[in-house]
Amino acid sequence: MNKNQSVISDGFELNYCIKGQGTPILVVGSSVYYSRLFSENLYKKFQFIFLDHRGFVAPPRALTPEDYTLDKVLDDIEIARQSLNLEDFIILGHSGHAFMALEYARKYPRHVQKVILLNSAPTNSEERQQQSFSFFNETAELERKKQFEKDIALLESDIQKDPTRRFVHMCIRMGAHSFYDYTFNAAYMWDGVYTNLPIIDHLWGEAFGKLDLIQSLKNVNKQVFLGLGRYDYLVSPVSLWDSVDDTYTNVTKVIFEQSGHNPMFEEPQLFDSTLFEWINKR
Structure with a gap:
């Protein structure tokens, strides 16, 4: 099924795209x-539901600060869950959306079976962002640094040409921070977003x-898959998660050694098999 x-x-108006059949996995973003990042192989085993949040859709009215809150986003996800009749599902959040996925599981735990968090730092504070830049430098x-300098030099003109896509331009020009293959151009992934x-x-x-996701994990009584990329300089270093050790008995932490920010795209076979094994482990 693909609809x-x-x-x-x-x-x-939050669009969603459904691919595959099987255990439902709700991907927030x-x-x-996101429907471009995962392999077709996964859709043979699971039903992926790719759901917009309000940061990726046109506003229905003039917005106020109350429209921006994370709580409103979590409520949107719950309304979508009800509309989709999801009674027992896995929620997946990648990058910034990991915060949404985990906070949703805390606020609305009843129907969440498991939680998948991919390629996020524990926090997105300004101090942590500077820490990641320092680690990169x-x-x-x-050669990776040279590629980054070449790409980031184009960001200002990109934004001047189309300021409404500033977030997209930044994501594309940060490719040397984002991919194991630092020459990869991800522009096509953002077409139509x-x-x-x-x-x-x-x-x-x-x-x-x-x-702080590490603190939040202490208050989530769900099995959690934490996937990280060794070369994910956007949220580096992976050692930020070192305190999530064996005492976190509900967390399975996996570091993909030849991935940046998108192991599902960069190491699809290993990612698929690792995720499949974890989901089917009771």
């Missing part, structure tokens, strides 16, 4: 972007900076 539909929450190979900048700016710039 595109939408659900209305608080006036926002852009239904356009101190440890990345010279709408970004609602006031909401994205608030969530990434403020809400996620006040959260």
